[in-house]
Amino acid sequence: MAATIESLLEEISAVEDPIEELQNLKTALISIPISALRDSVSGQRFNVIFSLLNSNDREQVDLCVDILERILMALSPVSLAQNYRVELQGGLNHPNATVKILALTQIGRIVEHPDAATEVLNNQDILRAVINCIGEEKMAVAKQAIQSLCKLSHSKPGLDKLFQGDLLKVMKDVMAKSDIIRYRIYELVVEISSVSPISLGYCANSSFISQLIGELTGDDVLIRATAIEMVTTLAHSQHGRQYLAQQGIMDKISNMIRGAETDPFSSLYLPGLVKFFGNLAIMDSPQQVCETYPAFLNKVFEMAMDPDPAMIGVALDTLGLLGTTVEGKQVLQKTGEKFKSVLSRMSQLASSGATELRVRSLDAIAQLLTLQPEQQTEDLLALTESWFQLLSKQPMDMIRNISTQPFPELHCGALRIFTAVAAQPWGQRLMISTPGFVEFVLDRSTGQTKEAKDAKFDLVGSLVCSSTAAEILGSQHYIRLKTYLREGPYYVSAVASVSTEGAE
Numbered sequence: 001m002a003a004t005i006e007s008l009l010e011e012i013s014a015v016e017d018p019i020e021e022l023q024n025l026k027t028a029l030i031s032i033p034i035s036a037l038r039d040s041v042s043g044q045r046f047n048v049i050f051s052l053l054n055s056n057d058r059e060q061v062d063l064c065v066d067i068l069e070r071i072l073m074a075l076s077p078v079s080l081a082q083n084y085r086v087e088l089q090g091g092l093n094h095p096n097a098t099v100k101i102l103a104l105t106q107i108g109r110i111v112e113h114p115d116a117a118t119e120v121l122n123n124q125d126i127l128r129a130v131i132n133c134i135g136e137e138k139m140a141v142a143k144q145a146i147q148s149l150c151k152l153s154h155s156k157p158g159l160d161k162l163f164q165g166d167l168l169k170v171m172k173d174v175m176a177k178s179d180i181i182r183y184r185i186y187e188l189v190v191e192i193s194s195v196s197p198i199s200l201g202y203c204a205n206s207s208f209i210s211q212l213i214g215e216l217t218g219d220d221v222l223i224r225a226t227a228i229e230m231v232t233t234l235a236h237s238q239h240g241r242q243y244l245a246q247q248g249i250m251d252k253i254s255n256m257i258r259g260a261e262t263d264p265f266s267s268l269y270l271p272g273l274v275k276f277f278g279n280l281a282i283m284d285s286p287q288q289v290c291e292t293y294p295a296f297l298n299k300v301f302e303m304a305m306d307p308d309p310a311m312i313g314v315a316l317d318t319l320g321l322l323g324t325t326v327e328g329k330q331v332l333q334k335t336g337e338k339f340k341s342v343l344s345r346m347s348q349l350a351s352s353g354a355t356e357l358r359v360r361s362l363d364a365i366a367q368l369l370t371l372q373p374e375q376q377t378e379d380l381l382a383l384t385e386s387w388f389q390l391l392s393k394q395p396m397d398m399i400r401n402i403s404t405q406p407f408p409e410l411h412c413g414a415l416r417i418f419t420a421v422a423a424q425p426w427g428q429r430l431m432i433s434t435p436g437f438v439e440f441v442l443d444r445s446t447g448q449t450k451e452a453k454d455a456k457f458d459l460v461g462s463l464v465c466s467s468t469a470a471e472i473l474g475s476q477h478y479i480r481l482k483t484y485l486r487e488g489p490y491y492v493s494a495v496a497s498v499s500t501e502g503a504e
Contacts, residue, residue: 004028005041013048022052022063029070037074046071050087053099065098072106077113080106085119085126092129097138104133104141108148111158120152121161127152128170134188135174135181142181146188153192153199162192163202183226186212190233197239204243209234213249216256221265228253228272232279241284253277254293271314274299278318286328297335304342313360316346320364326375329368333383340390343368347391351398355407362402362413365391369420373467376424385426396434408449415447415455422462428472431463438477442484444491457489 008025012018029037049071052064072080080088084106091103107130110116120126133145152158161167175185189208193200203209215227231249234240244250257273260266277296281289290297303315319342322328332339350361369384392398403414418441421427431437440446441463447456463469464485470478484491 009046009048012052018052019057019060019063022060022067026063026067026070029067034070034074037070041071041074045083047087050084050090053091053094053096061096061099065096065102068102072102077110077116081110081113081116081119085123089123089126089129092126092133097136097141100133100136100138100141101144104130104144104148108144108151111148111152112154114155117152117155117158121157124166127161127167131167131170131174134184135177142184146184146191149188150191153202154195156198159192159199159202163206168206179220179223183230186227186230190230193234194237194240200237200239200243209243210247213247216249216252221263221268225269225272228269228276232272232276235276235280236283238283241280250280250293254295257293257295257299260299267308267311270299270303271310274303274314274318278321281328282321282325286322286325286331290331297331301335301338301342304345309354309357312349312357316349316357316360316364319346320360320367323364323368324370326371326380329380329383332368343387343390347398350391350402350413355410358402359409359413362410362417366413366416366420369417371420371424373423381424381426384421384424388421388427388430396430396437400434400437400440404446408447408452411447412451412455415452415459419455419459419462422459422469423466425466425468425472428463428466428469432473432477438473438480442480450490453489457485460484 005025005028008021008028012021012025015021046068049064049067053061055061072084075083088103088106091099092107094100094103107120107126110120130145130148134142134149136142136145149162153162162171171185175182186208189203189206189212193203193209200209212227212230215223216231218224218227231244231253235244253273253276257270257277260270260273274296277289277293278300281296300315300318303311304319306312306315319332322332346361346365349357350365352358369388371380371384388395399414399417403411403418405411418427418431422431431441441456441459444453444456447453460481463473464478464481469481473481
């Protein structure tokens with residue numbers, strides 16, 4: 001096979017219009033598994049393919065990219081760095097975005113490999129070109145450049161190179177091109193900072209992070225909204241949260257929530273501020289966050305009652321997020337009547353309104369009602385039962401009515417609430433005392449989409465796996481549910497299929 005590739009390369013070199021020969025080479029390469037391709041291409045030089053990239057013929061360039069993608073992936077990072085460094089550098093400056101992405105992807109492979117990375121670390125021109133790619137118009141090119149630089153920063157020599165020399169100035173020059181490109185650099189910096197306290201130290205010392213934090217209180221509300229997203233990502237790591245706390249950022253964001261009432265443009269950035277604290281609460285402690293920053297939970301309750309769908313949606317997602325933890329449930333319960341009003345509003349939203357908000361309400365309610373077996377203390381079971389009863393005078397009928405509506409996402413959302421309830425003894429007692437409910441659960445004719453079948457299967461699984469279900473539901477029902485579970489989510493009985501054929 002190596003001889004075939006060699007002869008094809010010779011043919012490509014010999015003709016003026018190499019499209020057909022390139023097609024043949026591409027076909028030959030695709031037929032060889034990557035494992036075998038390594039032996040076929042090692043030792044051969046593919047300079048002719050690289051040289052053919054310098055063309056205005058789009059088809060020729062695309063064929064060359066397809067061929068090089070296959071060939072270069074078969075080569076080791078060390079071989080790439082030693083034999084194709086100059087060609088890859090040329091690719092970074094190519095006018096075609098797919099060529100740039102090809103070069104950036106291969107450089108990403110090189111910098112990940114300790115022995116190969118040195119070749120790139122010592123080449124200032126390549127690194128400068130990679131950074132400049134962050135400023136490219138095409139987002140796919142910028143993303144690939146960010147990814148490659150993130151990989152480079154996983155080593156101390158990489159961090160030193162990026163943040164302690166001339167390249168720091170290159171980054172700052174690229175950053176100054178526009179707001180969009182500035183945020184791409186922030187994205188890179190936040191991603192690097194998230195890796196370890198050491199990498200965060202480099203980014204903080206380079207003044208990028210303090211600049212990002214400064215954007216939080218800037219005059220441009222759209223920039224403020226983007227900045228809060230970046231800061232939220234930074235808070236995903238523990239060392240990131242510690243740094244933000246030391247800088248007083250939590251207090252600053254809490255004050256921004258308070259001040260939002262007097263800002264006519266606050267709706268553009270307020271959802272981001274609330275998401276920040278929602279994430280913080282889940283990663284640290286819901287109780288601590290809600291007690292330290294009371295403006296956060298008050299605002300969530302306010303937003304749940306807001307007529308603006310964007311505000312309601314964020315409030316629902318945040319309440320669902322808080323409700324995933326026992327501590328979050330207890331924090332909400334402590335607010336008394338405030339939360340009861342919000343729960344009533346969630347029930348109204350689930351029953352009527354725009355489909356998207358109905359789905360988000362159903363999902364939030366399911367999260368609030370979920371209790372893992374090890375969490376099912378007497379107090380917590382009483383709490384979830386009281387919340388379920390607050391949804392409606394007849395909550396079982398209400399949720400079942402939603403599940404019969406001809407919208408798969410509503411059907412599945414309602415089933416998720418039943419799945420949460422099915423794991424708890426009070427829920428099982430409600431189910432057995434609701435006429436026709438077990439038949440509804442076992443009926444395979446409702447919900448024909450894959451998602452609906454999976455959601456019903458999860459509900460049956462939730463019942464069968466509960467230690468109290470057999471006793472509460474009775475052995476006859478329990479055996480039928482176990483059979484359903486054993487048959488799987490997509491089972492079709494033979495009788496049903498014969499009668500369907502007859503009907504045709």
